[in-house]
Amino acid sequence: MINETIYRLGEYRIIEYENGLLRWETYYHFGVQRSGKCFILGDILIIGHWSHEEPGYLILEFFEQLQKLPVWNKTRYYCFAFELLDVATGQSLTNDFLERYLTLTSSTGSKSLMNMSPGMFRLGRYQIAVTDQLGWI
Numbered sequence: 001m002i003n004e005t006i007y008r009l010g011e012y013r014i015i016e017y018e019n020g021l022l023r024w025e026t027y028y029h030f031g032v033q034r035s036g037k038c039f040i041l042g043d044i045l046i047i048g049h050w051s052h053e054e055p056g057y058l059i060l061e062f063f064e065q066l067q068k069l070p071v072w073n074k075t076r077y078y079c080f081a082f083e084l085l086d087v088a089t090g091q092s093l094t095n096d097f098l099e100r101y102l103t104l105t106s107s108t109g110s111k112s113l114m115n116m117s118p119g120m121f122r123l124g125r126y127q128i129a130v131t132d133q134l135g136w137i
Contacts, residue, residue, distance in 0.1 A: 002017050002018055002019065003017070003018040004016065004017050004018070006069050007069055007070055007071065007072040007073070007074075008066050008067070008069040008070070008071060008072065009024075009045070009071070009072040009078060011026050011027065011063075011066070012024045012025065012026045012047065013025040013026070013066060013069065014038060014045070014072050016074070021037075022037065022038035022039065022040065022045075023035055023036065023037055023038060024036055024037075024038050024047050024048075025056075027056065027057065027059055027062040027063070028053065028056075030058070030059075031055055031056060031057070031058055032053060032054070032055060032056060033053070033054060033055075033056030033057065033062065034050040034052065034053050035050065035051070035052045035053075035054075036048045036049055036050040036051045036052065036095070037051065037095055037099075039081075039098045039099070039102055040074070040075055040102075041102060043075050043076045043077055044075055044076075044077045044078065044079060045072070045074070045075040045077070045078040045079075046078070046079055046080070046081055046084070046098060047078060047079070047080045047081065048081045048095045048098060049081055049082060049092075049094070049095055051095065081093055081094075081095065081098060087123065118130050118131050
């Protein structure tokens with residue numbers, strides 16, 4: 001049997017398995033819950049796209065159970081994968097891309113696949129700072 005630790009993060013249950021895998025679950029609509037994978041990149045929890053839907057608690061039951069869980073404290077920040085865009089295509093990042101990227105960066109110890117030089121860059125209305133110490137900021 002795999003040991004797991006369950007946390008709450010807003011309206012999400014974050015499940016951490018002993019092998020390091022992370023999953024999320026949330027109430028979707030009348031007695032249905034959705035779930036998917038999570039990823040950690042530095043100090044950011046990335047909540048991946050939903051990949052599974054099943055019968056679950058009613059809304060009140062789900063949130064009563066949620067309130068009993070400890071607060072997620074493994075990362076300081078979080079975001080949703082659908083909010084992360086590929087600059088070249090404008091498409092949101094897929095779970096497969098995130099898995100490949102995180103596997104590659106953890107095996108090489110690299111902070112970034114882009115091998116960008118430190119500096120300041122502009123992306124639309126945003127300013128991006130790249131440093132040689134932390135990779136992407």
